[in-house]
Amino acid sequence: MRYADLAAPKPLRRHQRQALNELEAAFAAGRRRAWVVLPPGTGKTLTGLEAARRLGAPIVAFGPNTAIQGQWLAEWRAFGEKAGAGTSRLLGEDVTVLTYQALASFDPDAEIDEEGGSRPSHLDRLRPAGRELVERLAALGRVTLLLDECHHLLDTWGELLAEVLRQLPQATVIGLTATPPDRLTPAQAELVEELFGPVVRGPSIPAVVREGHLAPYAELAWLTCPTAHEQAWLAAEAERFAELTTDLLDPGFATVGFLQWLDTRLVHRGDDVLTWQRLERREPALAAAALRLHHAGLLPLPEGARVREEHRHRPTAADWVCLLDDYVRRCLRRSGEPADLAAVEAIRLALPSIGYQLTARGVRAGRTPVDRVVARSEAKTGAVAEILAAEHTALGERLRALVLCDHERATATLPARLSGVLDEQAGSARLVLETLAADPRTVRLDPMLVTGRTVAAPAATAAAFAEFCAGTARLDPIPPGAQGVVEVTGSWNSRLWVALATRFLESGGCSILVGTRAMLGEGWDAKGVNTVVDLTEATTAGAVVQMRGRGLRTDPAWPEKVANTWSVVCVSAEHPKGSADWERFVRKHDGYFGLTDSGTIAAGVAHVHPELSPYAPPPVSGFDRFNVSMLERAADRARVRELWRVGSPYEDLPVHSLRVEPARAVARPAVSRPEPPRAVPAEHGISPRPRLARRPHLLAGAAGWVAGAAAWLAAVPAAVPADGLPLAVPGGLPLAAAAFLLVRRARRTTAGQAALREVAGQFDLSAIACAVADALHAAGQAPEGARAVHVEPDGAGAYWIELRGVPEAASRGFSLALDEVLTAPVAPRYLVPRYLVEPGRRQGLALMAGRPEPNAVVHHAVPEALGERRKDAQAFAKAWNRWVSLGEPVYTRSPEGAGILAAQAGGSPLDVSTALRLTWR
Secondary structure, rough: OOOOOOOOOOOOOOOOOOOOHHHHHHHEEEEEEEEEEEOOOOOOHHHHHHHHHHHHOOEEEEHEEEEEEEHHHHHHHOOOOOOOOOOOOOOOOEEEEEEHHHOOOOOHHHHOOOOOOOOOHHHEOOOOHHHHHHHHHHHHHOEEEEEOOOOOHHHHHHHHHHHHHHHOOOEEEEEEOOHHHHHHHHHHHHHHHHHHOEEOOOOOOHHHHHHOOOEEEEEEEEEEEEEEHHHHHHHOOOOOOHHHHHHHHHHHHHEEEEEEEHHHHHOOOOOOOOOOHHHHOOHHHHHHHHHHHHHHHOOOEEEOOOOOHOOOOOHHHHHHHHHHHHHHHHHHHHOOOHHHHHHEEEEEEEHHHOOOOEEEEEEOOOHHHHHHHHHOHHHHHHHHHHHHHHHHHHHHOOOEEEEEEOOOOOOOOOOOOHOEOOOOOOOOOHHHHHHHHHHHHHHHEEEEEEEEOOOEEEEEHHHHHHHHHOOOOOOOOOOOOOEEEEEOOOOOOHHHHOOOOOOOHOOOOOEEEEEEEHHHOOOOOOOOOOOOEOOOOOOOHHHHHHHOOOOOOOOOEEEOOOEEEEEEOOOOOOOOOHHHHHHHHHHOOOOEEEEOEEEEEEEEEOOOOOOOEEEEOOOOOHHHHHHHHHHHHHHHHHHHHHHHOOOOOOOOEEEEEEEEEEEEOOOOOEEEEEOOOOOOOOOHHHOOOOOOOOOOOOOOHHHHHHHHHHHHHOOOOHOOOHHOOOOOOOOOHHHHHHHHHHHHEEEEEEHHHHHHHHHHHOOOOOHHHHHHHHHHHHHHHHOOOOOEEEEEEEOOOOOOEOOOOOOHHHHHHHHHHHHHHHHHOOOOEEEEEEEEOOOHHHHHHHHHOOOOOOOOOEEEEOOOHHHHHHHHHHHHHHHHHHHHOOOEEEEEHHHHHHHHHHHHHHOOOOOOEEEEEEEEE
């Protein structure tokens, strides 16, 4: 087999060359298998074919569907006129492209061995055609197998593949996927290691966007509630569980009341010596549920517990069930009292209404129609029309939209309980097409349905498509005068009609394709697609990356293309499981990087909107306002492209960040460094300024008055020193007297009065962050200190704080430590003081009289990473003294420390809320 006369049809990109170099090095070292990860739209097909061409052996490629099969054939034929390719299982061509189904078709009669009743091998279960294909592959000897979208193998055919490869000892195997290895489950990662060895990992999606090889994109969401009759049904379903939760709060519900049990079990923990931290490690779901119950005001805060972002929302159905399971197993069933057995029966009868069942072993998840209602609500289908109408208004004739659904038609019968609640075809691609065809705003966009078995469209669109296909496919004529949606039929197959429909879309014959995830959701290429609407329930990493990849290809016809990807999310406040669709939305975005409205590239739902939390949906009352903001962002594609900064340098590293949102406006934080900051741009409003030496017992009033005078003289309130740091004033009383005169004058001006009022309450986030970074660096837990701290406003009143240019583990450690310092102390081993400036006439007079009043003080926790050893706590105190305030660390196990911790009573030293996020640089 000779490929010497063939060459790649286009210049290879940097990441393709890098992947090929790694493959060649691996094969030269004797490896025969490789797993290559490249984002959608970055040329996985070309990379795989070029790697196989260089090996010089016969090539057999497998893909998940016929659409991808056709694309592999076209890509290989572009290598040159002598590039022969086919789809026959006889493997007679230089390159053969097959679907996985050509191999993995199982004989149902081979499930049980007749003699021993044991399960046969996967090879023995194959139909005869599949076994013959394996034999032909083995007969080729040296052969290169290309496995496209090979993440499918991990879930469906992994064991079969292992058996097949044992029959092909001379085969070289290259797996190609867009699913990042860190998104695999442990079992999947173990299988990849077993079958392929180390991963050849390409760049991330944001990196390829920066290089200009993928289109900039925005992740958007449309939030909706179920329709009125769906809401009424959900409310009725929730009544029984609502009655149960009301009864649970009654101390007489059982011999030991529910809240009494939780108070003993989780708050005071009886005679149990478990600390809260150990309980969280052993039973994280139980601990989290208890803290959400505390947030709802139903349970005291357990000793040593820290309320984080994930706990600041009302308990979910899963939280109630987790706590009830513990209550039933450990309390009610053990007592055997009649009252307790009656309580168990009440719980058993109520749980099915929220999709759970009480069994002999505890509470187990069951099937519930509630999730089906929110996942396939009629409101979601209507939302698609709203989105596409708005996108058409913004893009006009340039709109090329893809709507992805899980299935073409509903195949299962609607449960009797949902009769009259949902349409029988709810959530199907067919119903979406009919909705778009019935809406005057979208029918003129010529929507088409394309699946593995059907092509359909409004009659006029179908006729235009039939004319477009003339000469390529023999189609049945569209009935004259046909109305509504009609199917396009004829002598063709899905590989041909998908290709024709793709060309029809890109030529402008239609503006919308509605399809299934199986056919158009992965591997399918249409460079013109600029809007994707995701109606699927899929949340696996592979499916999410693939579906979003459909819109990311650059468009030669529109070099400035920006892709919008919409998730439609239905939330009901009428039922405890009404957030099931939101939870799916969160899982889809977990670990997936997108652009925030301020230009930060972050993983998770925060990149859709900074107000979104992965732990609970926003209030239903704000959905309309939220959707308006999404439409405005969708229309401003030019700004999205600008924020992506295509062509600018990048590190391609994930960075853990802490998002800090003060409860009120705060002066812009100043990054305080002994020298100018290395990489913080001035446009962010962050500037270095030197600090004087600080002593907590000296001249608090003078410090505040000097600060107020400086602010008055500069006439810029943002220049007021933040955080009230006690300053030692060189010159003593003479300078203090000068400060007194200046401040008297300042108090007569509006600006001066405002500065004096604010100076006591402000705090310097960047100074605290620098202290944490320097302490971690001194303790050997971070390769960089304050020089690597970056603080950026996000445009919504909050700040992103992170440690850049360090390994991911170090950035995560910094974010966790800073979070502990900024929030309420929870059982720390050490505390450090922060002294406050309290400017005012009385303080100034006392100062000049030589009797300065003591500073007010609050205490911050020394983070756990630095609090285990006194040596590390001292390193933290040294950094704290330099950046924030003088003061020695206080051991909380001492009488003094215990008193301070009790006096603070769990109160936060700063009025801020924090959230840990993963960003990209």
